[in-house]
Amino acid sequence: MDGLKRRLNESVQIKLSFTLSLAILVVAVVAGVFSFLAAFYEAHELQDDVLRQVAQLVDRQRLSRAPPTTNTRLKDVDEESRVIVQRLGETSSSSEGVDAGGTLPLPAALTDGLHTLEVEGETFRVLVKTTAAGERIAVAQESGFRNEIARDGALRTVMPFLILVPVLLLIVANLVRKMFRPIAALSNEIDLRAEQELHPVEDRHLPVEVRPFAVAINRLLNRVGQSMESQRRFVADAAHELRSPLTAMSLQAERLAEAEMSGLARERLMVLRQGIERGRSLLDQLLTLAKAQSATDLPQVPISVQSIYRRVLEDLVPLAEAKHIDIGVEGTQDAEVWASELDMIAVVRNLVDNAIRYTPERGRVDLSLGVSDGKAELRIQDTGPGIPLAERGRVFDPFYRTLGSEQIGSGLGLSIVQTIVNRIGAEIRLSFANEAKQTGLSVTVLLPVIASGDLEVSS
Structure with a gap:
C-alpha cells in the first residue's frame, strides 16, 4: 500500500x-x-x-x-x-x-x-x-x-x-498514456543529445500546460550555450595572447644559444628551451580544442584517407626518426569519406603524435585502412605500453594522462579527437595491439565510406 x-x-x-x-x-x-x-x-x-x-x-x-x-x-x-x-x-x-x-x-x-x-x-x-x-x-x-x-x-x-x-x-488508460507521450518524447530527445547539442527543443507539439517547461528549458540551454561559448573564447583568447610572448621567449633562447657560455649554463638553457616548446605545444593544443568545440558547420567534401595519412606523416616523420621509430602506412587501399579536411588532419595527427610519443625507441607505428560494412576503418597501432582497461574511460578527459607515464604531453590529444569524432558522427574504439600480451595501443576510427554512386550524384 x-x-x-x-x-x-x-x-x-x-x-x-x-x-x-x-x-x-x-x-x-x-x-x-x-x-x-x-x-x-x-x-x-x-x-x-x-x-x-x-x-x-x-x-x-x-x-x-x-x-x-x-x-x-x-x-x-x-x-x-x-x-x-x-x-x-x-x-x-x-x-x-x-x-x-x-x-x-x-x-x-x-x-x-x-x-x-x-x-x-x-x-x-x-x-x-x-x-x-x-x-x-x-x-x-x-x-x-x-x-x-x-x-x-x-x-x-x-x-x-x-x-x-x-x-x-x-x-481512459490508453488516452492518458497518449496524452503524456509528447512529454516522454521530449525527455527522450533531450536525454539522447550530445553535450554540444544545445539547440532549442521543439515546443509546438506540446500541450499548453507543458509548454512553459519547454520554454524554460530552451532559455536554460541558451544560457548554458552562452556560458560555454564564453569559456571557449576565453581559452582561445588566452592561448592566442600567450603565444606571442612564448614565441618571443623562444627566439630569445635561440639567440642566447649562439652566445658563449659554460656547459652548465648551456644545459640549463636546453631545459628552458624544452619548457618553452612544451608551453607552445600546449597552447597549440588548447587552440585546436577550442576550435573543435566551437566549430559547427565546417564544409564537408570527399576526402581521401590516404592523402590525409601522407600529409600527417610529412609533418611527424622527423619526430619518429628522432626516436628511431619505424612508421609507415600498411597497404595501398584507399577510401573517401565525407568530412572536413581540417577535422581529419586534426584527428589523425593527434593519434599519430600520441603513438610516437608513447612508443619506446626503435618501436613501430603502423597506419592502415580497411573498409567493412560500408564504413572506413582508420587504424593507428603502436608497440607502446597501451592503455589499461580501467583507464580507457578517462583518457578522453582533458589534461588526463595515463598513470605512470613519463612522456611529455598536454593530455589534450585524445580529448580533441573525441570532440571531433562526436561532432562528425564517427566512432572511436580503443584496444590492445597485442591482445595476448596486452601491450601496444590500437585506435580505430570508423567513418561512413562514400560509395561510387554517391560520388556520381554529388558531381
Whole structure:
C-alpha cells in the first residue's frame, strides 16, 4: 500500500489514471445499482399490470372459473407463467395444494387492490377486484417466480455496465498514456543529445500546460550555450595572447644559444628551451580544442584517407626518426569519406603524435585502412605500453594522462579527437595491439565510406 501511495505521489500519469478509473468505477457502481433497482421495480409493475389485465378480462367476459384440474393436466404447465384466478372466499373441497391445482385459502375480508400474502409457506402477489356483477375475484401469482423474472430482467439491464466499464477503463488508460507521450518524447530527445547539442527543443507539439517547461528549458540551454561559448573564447583568447610572448621567449633562447657560455649554463638553457616548446605545444593544443568545440558547420567534401595519412606523416616523420621509430602506412587501399579536411588532419595527427610519443625507441607505428560494412576503418597501432582497461574511460578527459607515464604531453590529444569524432558522427574504439600480451595501443576510427554512386550524384 505504501508503494502505491509513493507511486501516486511521484507520477502524475499514474495519479490521473488512478483517479479517473476510481471515479468511473464509483459512477458505474452507483449507476448500476440505480439501474438494477429501477429495472427490478419496473418489472414488478409490469407483472402487477398483468394481474390487472387478467382481472379486467375476467370482468368483461364474465368468465366462469374452471373446476379444479388434476395433477395429470398440470404436469406440463409452466409455473413461472401460471396465474391463479378464483372467487374470493372460495375453498376447494379436495385436499389438493396450490401446486396440484387447488385454490388459495384466502380470507374473504381482503379489500380490493394488491396484496402480498403468505399462503402455505409460499408468498403470493394477490389482486382483489369486485366485478361489475358484484362478484369478488382474486388473481394471484407466486412471488418467487415474479422476483426471479424481475431479477433476471434487471441483471440484463445492468449487463452493459459490466461489459463497457472495463472497456472504458482501458480506453481512459490508453488516452492518458497518449496524452503524456509528447512529454516522454521530449525527455527522450533531450536525454539522447550530445553535450554540444544545445539547440532549442521543439515546443509546438506540446500541450499548453507543458509548454512553459519547454520554454524554460530552451532559455536554460541558451544560457548554458552562452556560458560555454564564453569559456571557449576565453581559452582561445588566452592561448592566442600567450603565444606571442612564448614565441618571443623562444627566439630569445635561440639567440642566447649562439652566445658563449659554460656547459652548465648551456644545459640549463636546453631545459628552458624544452619548457618553452612544451608551453607552445600546449597552447597549440588548447587552440585546436577550442576550435573543435566551437566549430559547427565546417564544409564537408570527399576526402581521401590516404592523402590525409601522407600529409600527417610529412609533418611527424622527423619526430619518429628522432626516436628511431619505424612508421609507415600498411597497404595501398584507399577510401573517401565525407568530412572536413581540417577535422581529419586534426584527428589523425593527434593519434599519430600520441603513438610516437608513447612508443619506446626503435618501436613501430603502423597506419592502415580497411573498409567493412560500408564504413572506413582508420587504424593507428603502436608497440607502446597501451592503455589499461580501467583507464580507457578517462583518457578522453582533458589534461588526463595515463598513470605512470613519463612522456611529455598536454593530455589534450585524445580529448580533441573525441570532440571531433562526436561532432562528425564517427566512432572511436580503443584496444590492445597485442591482445595476448596486452601491450601496444590500437585506435580505430570508423567513418561512413562514400560509395561510387554517391560520388556520381554529388558531381
